[in-house]
Amino acid sequence: MAPSGQATERQPLHVAISEQLKARIETGAYIPGERLPSEFDLGELFGVSRTTIRKAIGNLIQQGLVTTQRGRGIFVTEPHKISFSMANPLIYFDAVLKQQGYVGRVQSLRFQLISAPGEVARKLELGATSAPVYWQEKIIYADDTPIALDIAYYPEATGAALKEPLQQGFTYSTLVRHGIHLNAARVSLESTPATYELSEYLAVPLGMPLLVFNYVAYQGGGRGAPAKNRQPAVCGKTLSRSDWTCYTAEIEVDAPDLSILAELP
Amino acid sequence: MAPSGQATERQPLHVAISEQLKARIETGAYIPGERLPSEFDLGELFGVSRTTIRKAIGNLIQQGLVTTQRGRGIFVTEPHKISFSMANPLIYFDAVLKQQGYVGRVQSLRFQLISAPGEVARKLELGATSAPVYWQEKIIYADDTPIALDIAYYPEATGAALKEPLQQGFTYSTLVRHGIHLNAARVSLESTPATYELSEYLAVPLGMPLLVFNYVAYQGGGRGAPAKNRQPAVCGKTLSRSDWTCYTAEIEVDAPDLSILAELP
DNA sequence: TAGTGGTCTAGACCACACG
DNA sequence: GTGTGGTCTAGACCACTAC
Numbered sequence: 001m002a003p004s005g006q007a008t009e010r011q012p013l014h015v016a017i018s019e020q021l022k023a024r025i026e027t028g029a030y031i032p033g034e035r036l037p038s039e040f041d042l043g044e045l046f047g048v049s050r051t052t053i054r055k056a057i058g059n060l061i062q063q064g065l066v067t068t069q070r071g072r073g074i075f076v077t078e079p080h081k082i083s084f085s086m087a088n089p090l091i092y093f094d095a096v097l098k099q100q101g102y103v104g105r106v107q108s109l110r111f112q113l114i115s116a117p118g119e120v121a122r123k124l125e126l127g128a129t130s131a132p133v134y135w136q137e138k139i140i141y142a143d144d145t146p147i148a149l150d151i152a153y154y155p156e157a158t159g160a161a162l163k164e165p166l167q168q169g170f171t172y173s174t175l176v177r178h179g180i181h182l183n184a185a186r187v188s189l190e191s192t193p194a195t196y197e198l199s200e201y202l203a204v205p206l207g208m209p210l211l212v213f214n215y216v217a218y219q220g221g222g223r224g225a226p227a228k229n230r231q232p233a234v235c236g237k238t239l240s241r242s243d244w245t246c247y248t249a250e251i252e253v254d255a256p257d258l259s260i261l262a263e264l265p
Numbered sequence: 266m267a268p269s270g271q272a273t274e275r276q277p278l279h280v281a282i283s284e285q286l287k288a289r290i291e292t293g294a295y296i297p298g299e300r301l302p303s304e305f306d307l308g309e310l311f312g313v314s315r316t317t318i319r320k321a322i323g324n325l326i327q328q329g330l331v332t333t334q335r336g337r338g339i340f341v342t343e344p345h346k347i348s349f350s351m352a353n354p355l356i357y358f359d360a361v362l363k364q365q366g367y368v369g370r371v372q373s374l375r376f377q378l379i380s381a382p383g384e385v386a387r388k389l390e391l392g393a394t395s396a397p398v399y400w401q402e403k404i405i406y407a408d409d410t411p412i413a414l415d416i417a418y419y420p421e422a423t424g425a426a427l428k429e430p431l432q433q434g435f436t437y438s439t440l441v442r443h444g445i446h447l448n449a450a451r452v453s454l455e456s457t458p459a460t461y462e463l464s465e466y467l468a469v470p471l472g473m474p475l476l477v478f479n480y481v482a483y484q485g486g487g488r489g490a491p492a493k494n495r496q497p498a499v500c501g502k503t504l505s506r507s508d509w510t511c512y513t514a515e516i517e518v519d520a521p522d523l524s525i526l527a528e529l530p
Numbered sequence: 531t532a533g534t535g536g537t538c539t540a541g542a543c544c545a546c547a548c549g
Numbered sequence: 550g551t552g553t554g555g556t557c558t559a560g561a562c563c564a565c566t567a568c
Contacts (some may be wrong), residue, residue, distance in 0.1 A: 062472025
């Protein structure tokens with residue numbers, strides 16, 4: 001192994017070291033699943049204190065390149081990726097997982113009646129802000145890895161009628177099986193760093209990027225029908241580990257609006 | 266201020282402290298833009314060492330709640346959000362920025378002819394893997410904040426003909442202005458933590474979540490026309506700061522495919 | 531010049547995994 | 550018991566900002 005991680009310019013030692021280790025991971029000198037030398041040994045190899053090594057390892061963790069296990073060691077991350085299509089935003093999570101070779105499972109953390117927060121009341125088109133809604137939080141597993149936390153709000157009637165099945169199955173599948181046919185959705189996608197609470201639920205380090213898939217799904221109406229006939233059936237968001245999930249879409253545009261360009265310099 | 270940040274259970278001190286500070290930020294006790302007490306003062310307030318305070322502040326940085334400035338202090342992050350619509354994935358970045366009240370600007374980092382990497386050759390539907398393509402990297406600013414890094418690949422003819430304008434303007438706008446009309450795109454969205462290099466370009470901490478918008482845009486063809494007539498005009502990806510950007514879509518589904526449910530338990 | 535965050539050290543104790 | 554990563558301390562020096 002190279003001598004000390006002497007910085008070439010004014011780069012901090014911990015960055016120089018983490019970049020060296022990163023290069024070794026990316027060139028395959030360390031392969032996925034392999035254990036790195038212990039913090040103590042790395043300190044000796046690079047000729048720096050354990051604190052500096054820990055900072056360097058922290059850099060790698062933040063970049064998703066390694067994970068640590070107390071008492072066991074530092075391991076190179078094994079890559080995974082599950083793709084969800086946004087072309088049909090009414091994703092049957094369980095179907096997608098099965099298609100891609102995983103066993104999907106949910107663990108319900110909470111299912112209770114609450115007063116709708118303002119945004120939820122608006123999305124579910126309830127008249128009153130404090131109308132009752134069912135609030136569910138569940139963890140979604142692919143095989144035995146927690147990959148997403150789903151937070152969903154159901155109109156009171158739906159939640160009361162499907163209390164049991166909703167706690168045991170995936171949202172869309174369960175709704176459709178029980179006669180609530182979904183045929184439209186409004187979605188958005190953003191990203192957020194894991195908070196302390198989320199990092200515990202999803203077994204990721206603090207700050208790990210999460211994809212936030214916000215959704216409102218509607219029943220009734222349909223493409224031809226007037227928008228008034230459609231009715232929100234559920235809203236919520238799915239926070240998924242970005243190291244395990246991505247979303248794809250293929251969209252054709254008919255006549256791009258060029259007028260918008262006229263206003264630009 | 267509260268006495269020492271004594272952990273209630275087995276929570277590490279640095280977590281207890283960062284959660285206390287987080288609560289103060291979220292309740293408005295510290296407001297956006299405000300300076301927190303110095304690391305030394307926080308150490309005295311909570312009765313812990315500066316190392317522990319620095320770890321706690323690091324937790325807040327990873328969650329995007331504060332930023333630090335050497336020699337100046339620790340500041341509560343000011344929230345921003347720019348929405349891009351995926352309903353039309355041919356986003357005119359500059360138009361969206363202007364609509365939302367920002368001055369958009371690009372800084373070209375690189376514009377050069379290279380041999381197409383395998384994936385690029387495939388996306389641009391070039392015959393040979395090593396066919397020449399133009400490779401551009403540019404930073405996109407909203408006012409004076411770098412919010413995204415765009416990496417684009419153009420077929421040789423396009424790049425050669427539009428060498429100057431492509432280096433000064435936004436991709437889609439420039440192409441359309443010069444007669445290359447885009448009318449289809451294939452996109453996907455994922456998220457990734459900022460590497461050391463990206464964190465410097467985008468002025469974010471290492472590991473900050475970035476949204477990765479992958480795209481291939483096509484000219485010719487069109488909705489009715491056969492897919493063969495369409496031709497890739499550009500491919501690449503836009504890595505945008507997740508604290509500044511999100512993507513939205515509204516999609517109606519005609520007849521959800523229920524057969525997929527039959528195979529599930 | 532004083533104050534701030536950034537880096538780095540040397541050492542201690544703890545909780546957990548494994549043999 | 551031994552080795553591992555997780556936490557925490559006390560202190561040093563540096564680079565940068567602001568006055």
